[in-house]
Amino acid sequence: MPGEAVVLDGVWKVYPGGVTALRGLSMRVNFGEVVALAGPNGAGKTTAMRIIAGLLTPTRGVVSVAGANPRAAGVGLRRILGYLPEDAGVYRRMRGIEYLRFTASLYTGDPREREEMIRRAVEISGLGWEDLNRPMGEYSKGMKRRILVARVLMTNPRIVLMDEPTAGVDVEHAVAIRGLLRRWAHERGAAVLFSSHNLMEVDVVADRVYIVSGGRVIAEGRPQDLKEEFKAETLEEVYLKAIKSPAPGGVVNAG
Amino acid sequence: MPGRVAALASKEVRELLRERLVLVGMVIMPALIMILLGGLEGAAIHKTVEETGRPLHVAIVFKGAPTREDLALASLIAKATGFQLAGILQGSPLQLLSKGFDGVIVLEPGAASNISQGLPVSASIYVSTGSLGPSATSLYRRVEGALSRALQGVVAARVRAVLPHATPGFLSNPVRAEGVIVSWGREIPVEKYAGYLLSLYAAPLALLILITSATQVGAISIGLEREARTLEMLLASPVTSSEIVVSKILGVSAITLLGAASFGVGLAVYYKLAVRALGGLGLSIGVGLTAPHVAVAAIVVAASLYVAALLGLVLGLGAEDVRGAQMVANYLGFLLLAPYILVFLGLPLLPSGPSTALLLDPLYPPLPAVVGVYLSRPQLLFEALAAEAAHIVAWTLVAVKLLEPERLVAGIRLGFLLRGRRT
Ligand SMILES: Nc1ncnc2c1ncn2[C@@H]1O[C@H](COP(=O)(O)OP(=O)(O)O)[C@@H](O)[C@H]1O
Ligand SMILES: [Mg+2]
Numbered sequence: 001m002p003g004e005a006v007v008l009d010g011v012w013k014v015y016p017g018g019v020t021a022l023r024g025l026s027m028r029v030n031f032g033e034v035v036a037l038a039g040p041n042g043a044g045k046t047t048a049m050r051i052i053a054g055l056l057t058p059t060r061g062v063v064s065v066a067g068a069n070p071r072a073a074g075v076g077l078r079r080i081l082g083y084l085p086e087d088a089g090v091y092r093r094m095r096g097i098e099y100l101r102f103t104a105s106l107y108t109g110d111p112r113e114r115e116e117m118i119r120r121a122v123e124i125s126g127l128g129w130e131d132l133n134r135p136m137g138e139y140s141k142g143m144k145r146r147i148l149v150a151r152v153l154m155t156n157p158r159i160v161l162m163d164e165p166t167a168g169v170d171v172e173h174a175v176a177i178r179g180l181l182r183r184w185a186h187e188r189g190a191a192v193l194f195s196s197h198n199l200m201e202v203d204v205v206a207d208r209v210y211i212v213s214g215g216r217v218i219a220e221g222r223p224q225d226l227k228e229e230f231k232a233e234t235l236e237e238v239y240l241k242a243i244k245s246p247a248p249g250g251v252v253n254a255g
Numbered sequence: 256m257p258g259r260v261a262a263l264a265s266k267e268v269r270e271l272l273r274e275r276l277v278l279v280g281m282v283i284m285p286a287l288i289m290i291l292l293g294g295l296e297g298a299a300i301h302k303t304v305e306e307t308g309r310p311l312h313v314a315i316v317f318k319g320a321p322t323r324e325d326l327a328l329a330s331l332i333a334k335a336t337g338f339q340l341a342g343i344l345q346g347s348p349l350q351l352l353s354k355g356f357d358g359v360i361v362l363e364p365g366a367a368s369n370i371s372q373g374l375p376v377s378a379s380i381y382v383s384t385g386s387l388g389p390s391a392t393s394l395y396r397r398v399e400g401a402l403s404r405a406l407q408g409v410v411a412a413r414v415r416a417v418l419p420h421a422t423p424g425f426l427s428n429p430v431r432a433e434g435v436i437v438s439w440g441r442e443i444p445v446e447k448y449a450g451y452l453l454s455l456y457a458a459p460l461a462l463l464i465l466i467t468s469a470t471q472v473g474a475i476s477i478g479l480e481r482e483a484r485t486l487e488m489l490l491a492s493p494v495t496s497s498e499i500v501v502s503k504i505l506g507v508s509a510i511t512l513l514g515a516a517s518f519g520v521g522l523a524v525y526y527k528l529a530v531r532a533l534g535g536l537g538l539s540i541g542v543g544l545t546a547p548h549v550a551v552a553a554i555v556v557a558a559s560l561y562v563a564a565l566l567g568l569v570l571g572l573g574a575e576d577v578r579g580a581q582m583v584a585n586y587l588g589f590l591l592l593a594p595y596i597l598v599f600l601g602l603p604l605l606p607s608g609p610s611t612a613l614l615l616d617p618l619y620p621p622l623p624a625v626v627g628v629y630l631s632r633p634q635l636l637f638e639a640l641a642a643e644a645a646h647i648v649a650w651t652l653v654a655v656k657l658l659e660p661e662r663l664v665a666g667i668r669l670g671f672l673l674r675g676r677r678t
Contacts, residue, residue, distance in 0.1 A: 015665050016665060050487075050664055053491045054491070054660070055487065055490060055491060055660035055661070055664050056660070056661055056664055056665055057661055074495070075493040075494070075495060076493075078491060078492060078493040079493040081491070083488065083491040084488075085484075085487040085488055085491070087484050088484060088485070088487060088488050089483040089484035089485055090483060090485065091270060091479070091483055091485055092479075092483055093270060093273040093274070094266075094269075094270065098269075102262060102266050103492070105258070105259070105262035106259055106262055106263070106492050106493060106494055107492070107493060109258045148488075151488075
């Protein structure tokens with residue numbers, strides 16, 4: 001399903017305390033591609049994710065998700081959207097399998113669809129039956145992240161938002177999660193947006209990347225094109241060069 | 256969508272029951288406290304009934320001018336019982352009680368001539384209770400028993416000669432006593448005392464327990480979610496803020512009902528242990544209850560539980576974790592429940608000004624509602640009902656407004672104030 005899933009146009013966000021987190025951020029994500037939101041801590045990645053997920057209202061600018069304003073769209077849009085917050089946690093005393101059942105029942109009343117969702121989640125999480133029957137409070141950080149990723153993908157979302165999905169996850173499982181993101185976009189045709197402060201990860205996973213700093217995009221394009229444009233070996237070098245000499249208008253557009 | 260609300264609510268109940276704090280504090284404690292109290296009261300009653308050491312300090316008075324025979328009879332009784340003959344009653348027997356008498360026996364003039372005609376002696380027995388407990392009835396039984404035995408002695412020694420044909424019933428029970436238990440300056444007929452205790456002691460106590468637990472469970476319910484950082488994901492899933500609020504209230508109400516059931520079991524055991532120890536005396540609930548009034552009061556109580564749970568949710572939203580939420584719910588709960596002390600002080604009603612102002616306290620209206628039933632004053636009931644309805648609307652709006660994602664994610668940061676433990 002090609003087409004624009006997410007469009008941000010000149011989005012500003014000033015928090016109630018007066019912090020300006022976004023300064024005219026513009027970006028888009030198409031169905032069928034994996035897009036990365038990369039940049040240092042405090043760049044505004046989480047704020048942008050929350051605006052796309054419909055949890056925050058932009059102070060200025062236009063936001064469109066699947067053609068709708070996410071703040072006004074309501075339950076219908078949230079049904080096709082999967083969002084993994086950066087610091088999402090788990091219900092301590094709930095068993096993993098129970099959590100998956102509970103989530104499924106929020107999305108559908110059809111028992112067969114629910115079973116299908118749970119089956120998919122169990123597969124994605126890679127957790128064994130024994131672990132799924134333990135309270136999630138006993139899970140390691142990586143296991144928590146895996147069940148949360150499974151919870152997001154189990155509903156087969158058309159638009160996937162993951163805020164730092166591999167933070168705190170060991171190498172093996174980080175690789176698995178990266179594979180899932182690519183599969184969801186390339187095989188299932190979903191629009192996948194993930195954030196990361198790890199530019200090496202971005203280089204491997206993303207079809208396109210927006211490098212943000214101080215709430216605006218300082219470079220965007222396919223990782224390969226960006227590296228050529230900046231005559232750099234790695235995306236990290238691209239970032240360091242972009243931050244020193246931002247292009248006129250603030251955005252370097254490669255490709 | 257009802258399916259989503261059901262899923263959310265049942266998750267709520269399960270998660271809450273898994274918290275030891277909730278299970279022990281809200282579900283097990285109410286029964287335990289009442290059973291313990293019943294055991295203590297029961298033991299105290301047995302002790303009072305069997306107690307022989309302390310002599311009772313009781314005044315015998317006449318309601319009007321006694322005859323010479325009456326006075327002779329009274330001094331015989333005084334001699335037999337060790338009670339004190341105190342002359343003619345001036346004013347109310349309550350004044351004598353307040354002078355430190357355990358009880359007052361008020362005899363009708365003409366008692367002596369009643370006896371010589373084979374008629375029972377009419378007496379009113381007033382006993383005073385320092386505590387709101389069933390032990391007052393045992394005190395009453397001791398005074399009545401002493402009086403009855405003394406008169407039997409008189410009957411045996413003197414009257415049998417004059418009245419050879421007196422009925423065995425008269426001989427064994429020559430007193431027709433009317434008992435009044437004086438509790439906090441209020442005169443309660445003995446046979447209505449248990450009902451009085453239920454409505455003016457147990458009912459507010461039950462309310463107190465239920466309402467504090469509803470506030471606490473409400474706070475814990477949202478505190479758990481805040482602490483586990485699960486709220487953002489929940490808000491991004493296809494549920495609305497009102498669905499979350501409603502399902503949380505449902506879950507909290509279910510827990511509160513469990514608490515109520517537990518309290519009911521406790522109360523039943525309490526009455527079995529404490530009141531039944533007295534041999535079934537005074538178990539009729541004689542407080543003029545009318546069905547519609549009770550129904551209105553029940554609605555007010557249910558409404559106030561809803562508001563209490565909501566209040567807990569709102570407080571929980573301002574806190575960072577469960578302990579913080581619970582702490583604030585406790586402080587505010589105790590503050591808002593302070594008017595309940597009025598009942599225990601025997602002042603159920605303030606002058607209308609302050610008592611109307613108290614209706615602004617969301618946890619207060621059930622109290623005037625119960626008192627309104629007790630005193631058959633519908634106006635009190637309907638004031639309480641109107642106040643609680645206004646609270647429901649206001650606090651539901653506040654809760655739904657606070658649960659707006661924008662506020663939760665970016666807005667109010669009271670956390671630093673309300674954190675139970677530093678993270
Ligand atoms: N709830 C909030 N209230 C006030 N300021 C915030 C809030 N959340 C984030 N910020 C600020 O907004 C800026 C962007 O933060 P964030 O979007 O979390 O960046 P990133 O995810 O890229 O690390 C930072 O300066 C941060 O301190
Ligand atoms: Mg972030």
